[in-house]
Every structure is written in C-alpha cells, then in structure tokens.
Amino acid sequence: MSSSTPLRFTILGTGALGGFYGSRLLLGGATVRFIAHSDVDWIRAQGLRVDSPLGDRLHHPVEVYADSDPIPPSDVVCIGLKTTRNARLPELLAPLVGEGTVILNWQNGLTLEDELAARFPQAVVIAGLCFLCSNKVGPGHIVHLDYGRVSLAALDERGVDWLPRLQAAFGAGGIETDVQPSLSAARWRKLAWNIPFNGLSVLLDRNTDAIMADPEARALAERLMHEVAEGAAACGVPFDPDFIPKLLATTERMAPYAPSMRLDFLGKRALEIEYMYRRPLREAAVQGVRMPGVETIASQLSILDRANRGV
C-alpha cells in the first residue's frame, strides 16, 4: 500500500475516546470500523453523534460491529476501551491483528504496550496518549468538550515509519498530534497528571479547578507529582526541573474538569486503578523506589471503588 492510500482503522470501543477520534478520522477521509458494546444496535440504526466545538456531526450509516470476528483487515487497530476491561482485550484483539498491523493504544497507564507486544509479536505497537475532554452522554452520543491532541510514541523502531502516516490521518481530521521520542517518558509524564488529579478528584469529591483553588489540595497534588517524578527517574526517565511547575500552571488554566476516574466513580463504574496506579508502583518498586503517598491513595481508591460498586 502506498503511503498516500487512506488508512483503514478499527476502533475497539465506541466511547468518549473511540467515538470522538473515530469521527474525526472519518471526517479526514480514513476508513473507520467501530466496535461497540451496549449501543451497537442503536449506532447501526441511528448513527454515531459527536457534538464538538469543532462542529457537531451525525455519522449515519456507520460501519459498526458487536465483535471483532467479522471485521475486514485494518491497517491500524485503536484501543479505546477502559483498562478495567483489559481481561477481554487479547480475545478481542486476536482476530484484528495480523502481520504488521499497527496497534495504537489510547489507554492510560503503564506497561500496556509491553503487554501488547508480548501478546502480539507480529504487531507494530504505538502509544497514542490522548489529551482530551470528552464524555459519552448516551447511546451513540459523544460530547467533546475541549482539547484532543494525541502524542504518538512508538514502542520500537518498527513503528517509526508509521508515525507520519498516523499524523497525516489525524491531521486530516483536524486533530493535532506530536511525536514523543520516548514512550516511557511520555507515559510517566502523563501519569504525573493522572495520578494526582484522577485520584484526588474521587477522594476529595471535586473537579480539577477546585483542587487547584485550595492551597492544601494543590500542595497535596504537587507532593504526589514529586513522588511520580521519583518513580519516573528510577525508571530511567527523569523529568525536566520545570516540568512539574509547568504542569501545575497548565492545570490552573484549564476549564473546570472532571477527570475520567471521577466520572467513573460517580457512574459507579470500575476505576482504572491497576494500570494507572498499581503498575507504576510496581515498576518503581522494581527499581527500589517507593511512592508511599501514591500507594496510600491507590489503596483508598481501590477500597472505595469496591464499596461504590458493592463488590
């Protein structure tokens, strides 16, 4: 296939992430197949609606599937599921991944790409770190609020040639991208935000703006960021000295925002604790570094999550 042929995407999960980016890729001229779960019939009948400051869209008809088996081969399989459903991931991916298929992983957390590469050695694994405010508000209905940039980082050199082609496909749909030279550094930098703000938004029962507005809550978020920085450094990817101050300043400028973990908690859905907290704790521990504040909030989240869902 020439590098100018439109790419074919399969998107696993038609939620806030998959629904939004799938819509933008469609608008950019790519072929896009969606896998949906509860609302597959709705989307087939009524279409996929995406409200966005970039323009509201109703896609109808949409190529949507309830399962992976019947989907024709794609160039790129995007993972837009919650990590809480990762037990089913290998089984869902298996029919979709052939020799040289790109797996573009949108999930949050650490060690995901290594696990994908170990399970699918024939695939080209690339991380796509999403900086996106988007919610699913009903069947086949996504509301995009703000942001949307995707940072791309290849797991190994096999992905490098794919990066400009992915950038082109996203760019054609109006999505900004950048390329990160180190996947591990990009993941840890994203965790430096996700770990404090996802966790504290649940534990303190408030959105990011209210965390930033309270000096004690902001200081707690900052202390947790510094622990993540120690974990990152132990794993070989130290932060720049101005990274944390910049991250705090950016958060301060953000519109009031409910992190996904808070929405999951309020919706009584399982929290993404394993990949966002347990794996970073484990990776740092392997290097002999503990993150005791992170450990403390991770345990609290896990305990409250189970109580919240009555399990």
Add this chain to the structure above:
Amino acid sequence: MSSSTPLRFTILGTGALGGFYGSRLLLGGATVRFIAHSDVDWIRAQGLRVDSPLGDRLHHPVEVYADSDPIPPSDVVCIGLKTTRNARLPELLAPLVGEGTVILNWQNGLTLEDELAARFPQAVVIAGLCFLCSNKVGPGHIVHLDYGRVSLAALDERGVDWLPRLQAAFGAGGIETDVQPSLSAARWRKLAWNIPFNGLSVLLDRNTDAIMADPEARALAERLMHEVAEGAAACGVPFDPDFIPKLLATTERMAPYAPSMRLDFLGKRALEIEYMYRRPLREAAVQGVRMPGVETIASQLSILDRANRGV
C-alpha cells in the same frame, strides 16, 4: 494534705470523656467540679446522666460551672476538651492552675504536655491516655460503651509521687489505670492506633471492624502504623517488634467502633488534625524522618474537614 484525703478534681469539658470519668471519680468519693459549655444550665437543672455497662448513673445535683473563674482550688485539673478548642485552653486553665496543681491531660496527640508545662511552669503535668469508647448523645447525657482504662505518664519527676494517688482515685471509681514510664513512648504508641483508624474511618467512611475486615484497608492501616513506627523511632521511642501485630490483633477483637474523628466528621465538627497528625509529622520531620502516607491522609482530612464544615 495527707495522701488519704480525697482528691479534688476540676474537669474542663463535660463531654464523652470528662462526663464519664468525672462520674466515676465522683462515685469513688472524690470532689469533682465540672466545666460545661452548651449544656451547663441543663446539667445544673437536670443533672449529669451517664449510661454505662458499669451501671447507669444520674448525678444530681452536680457542681457545674460555665467558666473557670468561680471554681474553688482543686488538686487536679483534667483536660477533657477537644484539641480543636485549644486556642481557648490557656485562658480557661489560668484561673484553675496554682502552684503545684496537677494538670491531667486527657487529649489525644503529641506535644500537648510540653506546651502545658511551658505555659504553666508552676503546674505538675501528667498525661492520662484514655482507652475509652464513650459518646455524648445529648445535653448532660453520656453513653459509655466499652473500655475506659487510663494510662498515666508524668511529664517530669514532679509528677511521679502523684501517680499512685491518681491511680487510687480512679480505682475507687472502678477505673483501671496503669503507669507508663515514658510519656513520649506512650503517646506515640497511642498514635499508632489513632493515626490510621481515626483518619481511615473518615476517608473510607466506615468503622474499625469494616476496616479490619477488608484485607486492603487493613494493609493500608498497617502501612500507616509502620510509618508511625518510623516516626516514633526517630523521636527516640522505637516500638517493640511485636507491638504492631498485637495492636492489629487487639483491633480485630474490638467491637465495631466509630473513632471519635468519624463521629466528629459525621457531626460536622472540626477534626483533631493538628495534634493527632500535624504535630507528629512535625516532630518526626525535625528528626529528619517523613511519614508520606500519614502526610497524604492528613492533607485529605484537612481538606474534607473544611468542606464538611463549609469553611
């Protein structure tokens, strides 16, 4: 005064603590004057009611005062206020403390006795660590649920001679006592329980039995205990190796119990964060030791406390 003359007590605060122990001291034959706040008129008119497995009691009339000024001199002034009211403590104590007056401090936390000794050098300062389940359920009405032992520890040698006399006065009222050779060690050992269980009972919204029944919550409590152990060791009072396992085992055998901080939170009262968390953190930090998990839950408690009270 001979050592067989009944002791005269003034009790600052007629709550769950002061009301209960005052009642027992009265029954043991001591002279007891109470200082009450909101329910002073009720107690004067209706008496002080204490329901207890040791026997229900209505004391009427009771020597009760709204302020310190008019109270005749006592041998022992007991502090049964919440530490959240400590800003008023020097002013309340001043008229009560003469040369050689014993200040028996029932409050939880660290550095309290040093502050009292600094403010009242003429006083004999003794810590009375209370192992008590007791609630105030209404005006002049205390319900004692379980336990009640008081561990006595003199701040300096001036208090040593007083310890048997205090033990006798409490014992006459049916209260078990013991004498602890090191005030600092006794305080840190009590913190090893109070820090995890008070904080987690608020943050996890559950009583001690539910914390102990959940392996992850129990493990979190245990990790916090080990941090307190590091703080204690840094302050010169290392725990015995079997102290933490024994403390957990004791907690497991306890009846379901709502720690005072949980009751305060549910009642939208200020939490005792300063002396129970901030001071231990500060004392350990002075010795170069951080307790990052304790720090994390202390900040959360402080943030939630303010939100809870709308301040």
